[in-house]
Amino acid sequence: MYGLQIIRNADLEELRELGSGTFGTVYHGKWRGSDVAIKRIKKSCFAGRSSEQEKLTKDFWREAQILSKLHHPNVVAFYGVVPDGTGGTLATVAEFMVNGSLRNVLLRKDRSLDLRKKLIIAMDAAFGMEYLHSKSIVHFDLKCDNLLVNLRDPQRPICKVVLDPREVGDFGLSRIKRNTLVSGGVRGTLPWMAPELLNGSSSKVSEKVDVFSFGIALWEILTGEEPYANMHCGAIIGGIVNNSLRPPVPETCDPEWRILMEQCWSANPDIRPSFTEVTDRLRAMSAMLQSRAQAPGS
Known part of the structure; x- marks a missing residue:
């Protein structure tokens, strides 16, 4: 069949x-x-x-x-x-992914993920998304709950994007309305939704909605927290739509990570990078971290 x-x-x-x-x-x-x-x-x-x-x-x-x-x-x-x-x-x-969702791993603070591992996880997720976009598939529900991990190798975590038959947004078939407020069940996904999905400007909806979600996921990976955990839906929607709400970036955040994250969650889809650019930049960050670790006296 x-x-x-x-x-x-x-x-x-x-x-x-x-x-x-x-x-x-x-x-x-x-x-x-x-x-x-x-x-x-x-x-x-x-x-x-x-x-x-x-x-x-x-x-x-x-x-x-x-x-x-x-x-x-x-x-x-x-x-x-x-x-x-x-x-x-x-x-x-x-x-089957042995450690389940990245969200569960982040919630269990006993598993310390250093910056190197966080970069590998983010890079894996971006590679998966780059592939989906190359196939004209838009995820519409990208968040750490939908990133599954295997941490068996202490040196090399593996992260994979999970898609569901109920969640595939195929652009050739313009499944744009899949995850807008109309379809309900949006509560858990709200913090990751791009402004253009919430303010009715559906003509602007493109694969860049996933890049916005990835920016929020980068913040999750960085902090281990859930975005806007204590806020009500209405306040979150209002804040995202009028561009006054984004998760607070920790002082200790790597400057390159911050720039990438903020560009990903830009209100303007044109400013958000493609996943090909995201993977390139994460790769460069990873290489820089490695060379710093190998430098004499480090």
């Missing part, structure tokens, strides 16, 4: 629940002897009038097909769809 891998429910083994959200529940499981992430999708995701149900189901299959064709070391691999879940529910099977 659609050239997609169809996976039988009987071939899956669920080991433990990893988390649940609006769209469903994710489990760590096994498929053909390998560790995988199994996402059981709630039936309510496809609710509505029969014509609406049909459209949502069709969208899901089409977007799953797009995901199955993506192959990049910094994008979580999508293996296939399970059409015969319990009670006729759908599920997806994807690559």
